[in-house]
Amino acid sequence: MEEKIYDLIIIGAGPAGLTASIYAQRAGLNTLVLEKLSPGGQILLSEKIENYPGFSQPIFPQKLMEEMQKQAENLGMRLEQGEVEKIGIENNKKIVYTKSGEKYNALSLIIASGCSQRKLGVQGEEKFIGRGVSYCATCDAPFFKEKKVAVVGGSNTAAEEALYLTKFVDKVYLIHRRGMLRAEKILQERISKNPKIEIVWKSVIERIYGEKEVKGVKIKNVDTEEIKDLSCSGVFIFVGLEPNTHFLRNMVKLDEIGFVNTNNNLQTDKKGIFACGDVRKNTLKQVIVACGEGALAAYSAQKYINNIKGIEYN
Amino acid sequence: MEEKIYDLIIIGAGPAGLTASIYAQRAGLNTLVLEKLSPGGQILLSEKIENYPGFSQPIFPQKLMEEMQKQAENLGMRLEQGEVEKIGIENNKKIVYTKSGEKYNALSLIIASGCSQRKLGVQGEEKFIGRGVSYCATCDAPFFKEKKVAVVGGSNTAAEEALYLTKFVDKVYLIHRRGMLRAEKILQERISKNPKIEIVWKSVIERIYGEKEVKGVKIKNVDTEEIKDLSCSGVFIFVGLEPNTHFLRNMVKLDEIGFVNTNNNLQTDKKGIFACGDVRKNTLKQVIVACGEGALAAYSAQKYINNIKGIEYN
Numbered sequence: 001m002e003e004k005i006y007d008l009i010i011i012g013a014g015p016a017g018l019t020a021s022i023y024a025q026r027a028g029l030n031t032l033v034l035e036k037l038s039p040g041g042q043i044l045l046s047e048k049i050e051n052y053p054g055f056s057q058p059i060f061p062q063k064l065m066e067e068m069q070k071q072a073e074n075l076g077m078r079l080e081q082g083e084v085e086k087i088g089i090e091n092n093k094k095i096v097y098t099k100s101g102e103k104y105n106a107l108s109l110i111i112a113s114g115c116s117q118r119k120l121g122v123q124g125e126e127k128f129i130g131r132g133v134s135y136c137a138t139c140d141a142p143f144f145k146e147k148k149v150a151v152v153g154g155s156n157t158a159a160e161e162a163l164y165l166t167k168f169v170d171k172v173y174l175i176h177r178r179g180m181l182r183a184e185k186i187l188q189e190r191i192s193k194n195p196k197i198e199i200v201w202k203s204v205i206e207r208i209y210g211e212k213e214v215k216g217v218k219i220k221n222v223d224t225e226e227i228k229d230l231s232c233s234g235v236f237i238f239v240g241l242e243p244n245t246h247f248l249r250n251m252v253k254l255d256e257i258g259f260v261n262t263n264n265n266l267q268t269d270k271k272g273i274f275a276c277g278d279v280r281k282n283t284l285k286q287v288i289v290a291c292g293e294g295a296l297a298a299y300s301a302q303k304y305i306n307n308i309k310g311i312e313y314n
Numbered sequence: 315m316e317e318k319i320y321d322l323i324i325i326g327a328g329p330a331g332l333t334a335s336i337y338a339q340r341a342g343l344n345t346l347v348l349e350k351l352s353p354g355g356q357i358l359l360s361e362k363i364e365n366y367p368g369f370s371q372p373i374f375p376q377k378l379m380e381e382m383q384k385q386a387e388n389l390g391m392r393l394e395q396g397e398v399e400k401i402g403i404e405n406n407k408k409i410v411y412t413k414s415g416e417k418y419n420a421l422s423l424i425i426a427s428g429c430s431q432r433k434l435g436v437q438g439e440e441k442f443i444g445r446g447v448s449y450c451a452t453c454d455a456p457f458f459k460e461k462k463v464a465v466v467g468g469s470n471t472a473a474e475e476a477l478y479l480t481k482f483v484d485k486v487y488l489i490h491r492r493g494m495l496r497a498e499k500i501l502q503e504r505i506s507k508n509p510k511i512e513i514v515w516k517s518v519i520e521r522i523y524g525e526k527e528v529k530g531v532k533i534k535n536v537d538t539e540e541i542k543d544l545s546c547s548g549v550f551i552f553v554g555l556e557p558n559t560h561f562l563r564n565m566v567k568l569d570e571i572g573f574v575n576t577n578n579n580l581q582t583d584k585k586g587i588f589a590c591g592d593v594r595k596n597t598l599k600q601v602i603v604a605c606g607e608g609a610l611a612a613y614s615a616q617k618y619i620n621n622i623k624g625i626e627y628n
Contacts, residue, residue, distance in 0.1 A: 019367045019602065026365060028499025051340060053333045053605045054368060056384035070370035075500070185342025186389070264578075265597060283579060284613050288333065291367045292606020299598050 006032045006106040007305050008298075009096055011084050012244075014041020015287045016277025017112035018068040019294030020301075024110075025075035027302045032104060033072075034096065036083035040065035041114050042278065043287055045136045046157075047164045052287050064287075084113070084247045087273075092308055094272060107308055108301045111248065111260055111268070111275040112294065115241035115285070120152060124208030125237070132214025133235050137161035140234070141168045149234035150175055150217055152205060158238035159183035159191055165236065166196040173230055175200045177222055200230070208235055243279045255281050265300040266293060272304050320346045320420040321619050322612075323410055325398050326558075328355020329601045330591025331426035332382040333608030334615075338424075339389035341616045346418060347386075348410065350397035354379035355428050356592065357601055359450045360471075361478045366601050378601075398427070398561045401587075406622055408586065421622055422615045425562065425574055425582070425589040426608065429555035429599070434466060438522030439551070446528025447549050451475035454548070455482045463548035464489055464531055466519060472552035473497035473505055479550065480510040487544055489514045491536055514544070522549055557593045569595050579614040580607060586618050 008024050010017045013035035024031040043049065044065060048058040055064075073079075082098035087109070089095070096104045117135035119125060125133055134140040137151075141164060149169050151162040154176040160183075162174045174191065179201050181188050191197050206218040206227065216231040243258045252268040252275075253261045259281035266274045276297035277290035322338050324331045327349035338345040347353075357363065358379060362372040369378075387393075396412035401423070403409070410418045431449035433439060439447055448454040451465075455478060463483050465476040468490040474497075476488045488505065493515050495502050505511050520532040520541065530545040557572045566582040566589075567575045573595035580588045590611035591604035 015367065022365055022367060026498045026500045028503075051336055051609075052368065053329065053336060053382045053385065053608075054366065054378050056381045056388060064368050067370045068367045071367065074370060184340045186340045189342075284610050286606075286609050288602075288609050289606045292600075292603045294367075295365075295600050295602050296598050 003105055005093065006030050006104065008032075008108050008110065008301050009034060009094070009104055009106040010110045010112055011096070012041070012112035012114055012277070012279070013039035013069070013079060014112060014114050014277060014290065015043060015065070015068065016114070016279075016290040016294040016297070017041075017110070018065070018072050019291040020110045020112060020276060020298040021072040021077045022068070022075060023295045023298035024301065025072060025077055027298065029298075029302060029305060031078065032106070033077060033079045034082045034084060034098070034104070035079060036081070038081075039069050039079065042116075045138055046160065047138045049287065086247050087251050089251075089270065092272065107305050108272040109274065110294075110297045110301055111245075111252075111273065111279055112277050112297070113244040113247075113279050115243050115278045117238060118240045118242040120205060120237050120239055122205050122207055124210070124214075128208055128210060128214045128235070131212065132210060132233060133208060133237065135237055137164045137236050140236075141165050144169050144234045146170050147233040148173070148231065149236060150205070150230060150232045151236045151238065152176075153238035153240075154178055154181040154183060155238060155240070156183045156187060159187040161236055161238055162197055163187070163190055163194065166194055169234075170196065172197045173200050173232065174198070175203050175205060175217075175219060177202065177204045203228075205235070241278060241285060245279060266297045267300060267304075272301075272308075274301055317419055319407065320344050320418065322346070322422050322424065322615050323348060323408070323418055323420040324424045324426055325410070326355070326426035326428055326591070326593070327353035327383070327393060328426060328428050328591060328604065329357060329379070329382065330428070330593075330604040330608040330611070331355075331424070332379070332386050333605040334424050334426060334590060334612040335386040335391045336382070336389060337609045337612035338615065339386060339391055341612065343612075343616060343619060345392065346420070347391055347393045348396045348398060348412070348418070349393060350395070352395075353383045353393065356430075359452055360474065361452045363601065400561050401565050403565075403584065406586065421619050422586040423588065424611045424615055425559075425566075425587065425593055426591050426611070427558040427561075427593050429557050429592040431552060432554045432556040434519060434551050434553055436519050436521055438524070438528075442522055442524060442528050442549070445526065446524060446547060447522060447551065449551055451478045451550050454550075455479050458483050458548045460484050461547040462487070462545065463550060464519070464544060464546045465550045465552065466490075467552035467554075468492055468495040468497060469552060469554070470497045470501060473501040475550055475552055476511055477501070477504055477508065480508055483548075484510065486511045487514050487546065488512070489517050489519060489531075489533060491516065491518050517542075519549070555592060555599060559593060580611045581614060581618075586615075586622075588615055
């Protein structure tokens, strides 16, 4: 029996992958979407989205991503659960191996596997994951009602998560290693107006301590090197993103952090393998940017496939 | 009295410009949006949008663009009507002159002025504009009830407009100079299933003729050079886009057609002048791509402005 070969396999079903799927289905490509968990991506960890164009009122990310999924499904999207372990190339054929032992073939691939929150890498962090240490306020905030928590980071995500936590907790220490937040001005203003948030500038966490659960953090001022103790029951860590590209090592060109390098048409250094969204080395990690890139990646994949099949428009 | 200097002027309020405005307002930039007609852009000429991610059912472009406009207005967008005539640069200051004689100053500009439908450039075209020749089916289709029309082009736009016209007219001749449509597969299939559409392959219009109104077209087969006559009351022309960049000539670097060249951060060859959306030399003219670029252009403008003002995050 001859092996099935898809035109295109899309790895990841967040905003970038689902948009790529919408465009690939419309282009008539025989497409498979592989997702390791359930569709939606990192954005599902946010409380609300205010800056996706087309919605004058804030929307829930669940709703937005459900709509994208339905839109792709209406066009015939084939979605399977599977965590990719590695990728192989045989001539033009790309082979995708999953951790559960499945093997899929395709003429082209779109990497849309996104990012995860980066670990802080301090003592106590691993030990207290799920017992005070969290990477998702919208998931875990209700466990910290009327308690004190620390939030680490200065990005949009850190700011949004700190604001969200104030609906539950009594006090948020927002710990940032710099003297200024990177977050959007509109978020900075909301933070400065919120009486429950105290910003601890120019400080880094040295150690997270406790017994069964977190009891506090030792922080160091980066200028004075002074060590201080903050008593808190939770530590929410948002110190940047780590690309989900372990399965790509030694296969496509990554930058030093692990983000995928592409050209202007979103092709990696391997012909027929494209990347889009947060996993790509790009400037702005935003849903709308990921979607725009998803459309372009599908368009580029289509051109590549037509070329292989000898269908040329020009 | 000191002249007012905006942080940012955005030229054009289509998907790219409105998204740039949303992101600029959130970043706290003092922003002015200039639009020559009314907000919305070229997409308003389409009947429905099926491929903007986040809407599982087709939406009306009016509705989508109203929502984007409201979203920007909720954040304090300042929108003025004005058609830009030319741009000047004095040191860091950019000066925008409109055709009605207004003059505005800003630290940075985002060009989001979009495209218009390109003229075919054949005999009779200019003469019969508004009397049979049209560049917008959704605007003019009702004038051709139960008549025969010609549609020129092979793109998504040409295909969509031809399909739309079949709701009104008796017959659509889809005239294309190639032997294959460039339009998405899903649209090609709808076309081939529609009994009212007859594709006239490998043909170009030589001349549009009539008396007071269009009576027909002379077409030439590009292979055989055979001339044929098609009797029709309307000619809808969709042969590509022409960037709205007349006001930029000799100011920023354009390609041979007039699209704006930018780097990866969407900056033109002039510092502090950015471009996004259909007006930019990019691969894919789609609403979702324009929006993604709008977000990135605003982000890049913000970084440029902070740098000028001496606000540096890093």
